[in-house]
Amino acid sequence: MSTLTPVPPETLTDKELEILRLLAGGHTVKSIATRLERSEASINERLREARRKTGVGSSRELARLLDAQKIWDKNIDLSADASSAETDAGPPPGRGRWSKGQMMMLIAIPLAAAGLLLTATIPLERGETSRPAAAAAAATSPLAGRWSLDVAKIPANERPRAVTIAFAPAAGGRWHTVVTVETPGGAIQTAESTASLDGVAVPVTGSMAGIDSVSLRQPDANTLVMTLGKGGQRVSTRVYTVAAHGLTMTETIVWAAEGMPPMVTTTFNRVG
Secondary structure, three states: OOOOOOOEEEEOHHHHHHHHHHHHHOOOOOHHHHHHOHHHHHHHHHHHHHHHOOOOOHHHHHHHHHOOHHHHOOOOOOOOOOOOOOOOOOOOOOOOOOOOHHHHHHHHHHHOOOOOOOOOOOOOOOOOHHHHHHHHHHHOOOOEEEEEOHHHHHOOOOOOEEEEEEEEEEEEEEEEEEEEEOOOOEEEOOOOEEEEOOOEEEEEOOOOOOOEEEEEEEEOOEEEEEEEEEEEEEEEEEEEEEEEOOOEEEEEEEEEOOOOEEEEEEEEEEEO
């Protein structure tokens, strides 16, 4: 295991910290720019400045170090107004290889698809999305409907027989999700969850042992960001993005791990 080198957060501005916090939460430069209504060039410039100040060569490594130091839990002003002058940080590297453990978590993850970005011990920008705005986003989102995992793209010895996710807007701007999984052995597992778009963690009910909480945020009508947790620890961050034609949905997974974790991408097809 690598040794974490402390990074003095006082050398960074609130805007730089906000961008790094979003980067640590699984955002890309593009999604940060969209969220903060800034250009990608502006976000990248802020990240370059943060790297220069701290001497850390990678923006994602810097974000990881700060996250490990629990910087986000400290009394730092990272309000939307303070960070509105910033934009995205670069996207993570390409797809990593599948491992059996990752495949098992992939089966578990969709059960939390009603929840999103941070677990209870890693608060995710609570209150930053107003309830009316969240309700409007959910009501108009192309995410609503029933989706089936394209299992043919998963190694044959690891793939589940089927995974379906059903997203539906619920009262108060929340998302209700029902997931059905048919495991490689033929067992049927289901789960339900209902969560707001404010990043507050909620429990996941059902028979999946790999996760017990989820929280969510919807930065765009066709995008859902989800962080899954187990026992108060972050398991993974997932970004679901519906294609412009509305028929396919890409799931990008970043696992919580020491160092730079691999990325995995899967595809869901609309079936309802």
